[in-house]
Amino acid sequence: MxxxxxxxxxxxxxxxxxxxxxxxxxxxxxxxxxxxxxxxxxxxxYKNFNLNLFTKGTPSSMDALMAKMNGEPIPGGILNGITGSLLIVGMAILFSVPIGLSVGVYLSENRKHKFARIISFLADLLQGMPSIVIGIIAYAWVVKPLGGYSALAGSIALTIMMLPMIIRSTEETLKMLPQSYKEAGLALGSSYTNVVFKILIPSGFGGIFTGILLAISRVLGETAPLMLTALGASVVNWNIMEPSSAIPLLIWDFYNDPNLVEMVWSSSLLLLIVIFLLNGIAKIVARKWKV
Amino acid sequence: MEGITNQNGMEPVLRFIDVSVSYTPGVYAVKNVSTAIYPNTITAVMGPSGCGKSTLLRAINRMHDLYANIKTTGQIILKGKDVLKTDPMEVRRMAGMVFQQPNPFPTMSIYDNVLAGYKLNGIKLNKEEKDEIVEDSLRNVALWNEVKDAMNKRGSFLSGGQQQRLCIARALALKPEVLLMDEPTSALDPISTNRIEELLLELRKQYSMLIVTHNMSQAARISDNSMFMYLGELVEHNNTKQMFTKPRNRRTEEYLTGVFG
Structure with a gap:
């Protein structure tokens, strides 16, 4: 034995x-x-990762061909894509952060409420929604009624994609905070709103901010919904009602143009660097703001 | 209630009249409690787990409002005002609360933690007023000398006992009428507990305190009066010395001698 x-x-x-x-x-x-x-x-x-990439718009296919034949570097960059991404994602942040934060607070504060459970379930569904479907919805809701493709339509599509991530991260972060912070705030005679904005959200800032950064880094690379909404443009555009380019849209364009296909890699490199940076910052913030 | 200590023969600061609290309709966590708390006394609330002592304490500053299912009935008169008919925010400013777990606000500095009550209530103070309140409150809890050079550090940088004293300072900064404490030392080591107890005895000169405690020797050490609760009812409320030596109720005697608990 x-x-x-x-x-x-x-x-x-x-x-x-x-x-x-x-x-x-x-x-x-x-x-x-x-x-x-x-x-x-x-x-x-790295070959095309130079100053041109940040300062010049998309070169024409013809110019690129000529340069190639003369053995010169491609005479252009993705400035229109960089500004377009800034514009579209920037607006998406403006829309999604206040909405997502509010919904997240609502969900964490009304855990047992039936309506909150339904919202929570819907947020999960939205998270799993294919981005192309969101693009089609934004096309039907925004592009059609406004009569044309626009940066605004693109940012609305991205807002819808960012929302569930921001909602979830806000909700989960706030749920992790000890109930006694809230009680201590209220016991000092504070209004509920002040407890939420001056105690709960600052205490959960690390987690909430990390969620927002990850949501940004997720939509930065989205292509499909932007094709149906922002369309793309070969020039720099700051008008939200006009079609606009974005880095992933340009990557797709470059891929389809044999004369520009080399630019796929430098643009991807830039996108990767930005996304890695965002993730890195998210990690640091999450660690520094641990409460 | 003739044995209750009333330091200066004053009017009660807090009066319970037929107070009941129910979590589900018909089930009472606190049943028909009527008694009075006098100024400048420490009253220990004792009893076995689930007897309703915390529930009674939290009824005073309307913490039950946070949960829709909890109903409080009767009258709780704090400084002449019926708590249940007054705006909860006003009530809570009159009744400071200290919790079991030290809970300084993690994103605020020590300085800001003391002033949290003012900040959260949107009360504007100038720099001198702020400095004065912070120093007074921290001196009150004997924390001033320990933290005066670390005012801008976060509250969570302090030890558990210091954090709890900071929480008491935070409650005292608003100059409340009563201080409600829900097992304030049960998460602390004996030395920190001892310091808090000394502090409470000191604070008694200015404040009236209710302290829920599981620790009978703590009740005996610091309280003037003791309330013994059992199954939601206030079994006995008496001068602590009398209660510990000659309890009037058999239940109290059994609890104090460890027959149940």
């Missing part, structure tokens, strides 16, 4: 080690695509 007990402990230890190595192996395998992407984007993108 005793001996078999010892044997089984050895067997269990062996199994333990086996599982451990399997987990390590698969973790490594899962990371390979990331390294491949990084290697490709950096090695192919």
């Amino acid at each position: 005793k001996r078999s007990g010892i044997a089984s402990i050895k067997a269990r230890k062996g199994k333990d080690r086996l599982v451990y190595w399997f987990v390590c192996l698969f973790s490594f395998l899962a990371m390979i695509p990331l390294f491949v992407i990084l290697y490709n984007v950096i090695s192919k993108g």
Whole structure:
């Protein structure tokens, strides 16, 4: 009896080690695509990653062909895409943050309320909604009634995509705060609004802000909904009622133009850098603002 | 209630008249409590878990308003005002509360924590007034010397006992009529507990305090009067010394001698 007990402990230890190595192996395998992407984007993108990229608009296909034949670098950049992304995503932030924050506060404060549960369920559904569907909805609701493609329509599509992430992160962060912060605030004679804005939201700032940054980094790369709403433009546009370009839209255009296809990589590199930066900041904020 | 200590023979600061609290209709956590609390006394509220002591305490500053299912009936008269018919925000400014877990606001500095009551109520103060309130309140809780050079650090940087004293200072900054404490030392080590107890005895000169406690020796050490609650009813409210030596009620005696609890 005793001996078999010892044997089984050895067997269990062996199994333990086996599982451990399997987990390590698969973790490594899962990371390979990331390294491949990084290697490709950096090695192919750095050539055109220069000042032109930030200061010039999209070159015409013809100019690019001529430059190529003369062995010169492509004479243009993605300034129209950068400004377009700033405009569209910037507006999406303006729309989605106040709405998302309010809904998140509502959900965390009325956990047992039936209406809150329905909203919470709908937010989950929205999170799983394919972005192309959101693009079509924005097309039907905004582009059609306004009579044309516009940066505004694009930002509304992105707002819809950002909302569930902001709602969730706000709700989850506020739920984690001890109930006693709220009670302590109220016990000092504070109004409920002041408790929410001066205690709860500042205390949960790290988590909420991280959620907003991650939502931004998610929609920065969205292409499909923008095709149906912002359409794209070859010049810099700051008018919200006009069609506008965006970095992912340009990447798609470059991909379809054999003379500009090299620009795919430098544009992707820029997009990746921005998204990594946002994620990095989110990590730092989440750690620094832990309460 | 003839044995209750009343330091200066004054009018009660707080009076309960037939107070009942129910969580679900027909089920009472506090049943028909009637008694009075006198100025400049410490009253310990004792009883086994679930006897309604915290529920009674939280009825005073209307914390039950937070939960729609809780109903409070009867009258609670605080300084002549019926708490249940007064605006809860006004009531809460008159009744400071200290919680079981020290809970300084994590995003505020020590300085701002003391002033939190003013900030949250939108009361504007100039720099001198602020400095004065902060210093007074922190001196009151014997924390001033320990933190006067760290005013801008976050409250959470302090030790547990210091945090709890900061929370008491935060409640005192608003100059409340009574201080309600819900097991304020149960999360603290014996040394911190001892300091808080000394502090409460000191504060008694200025304030009236109700302290819910599980700790009978704490009640014996610091309280003037004691309330013993059982199954939602106020079984006995008496001068602490009398209650601990010659309890009038058999239930009280059994609780104090550890027959149940």
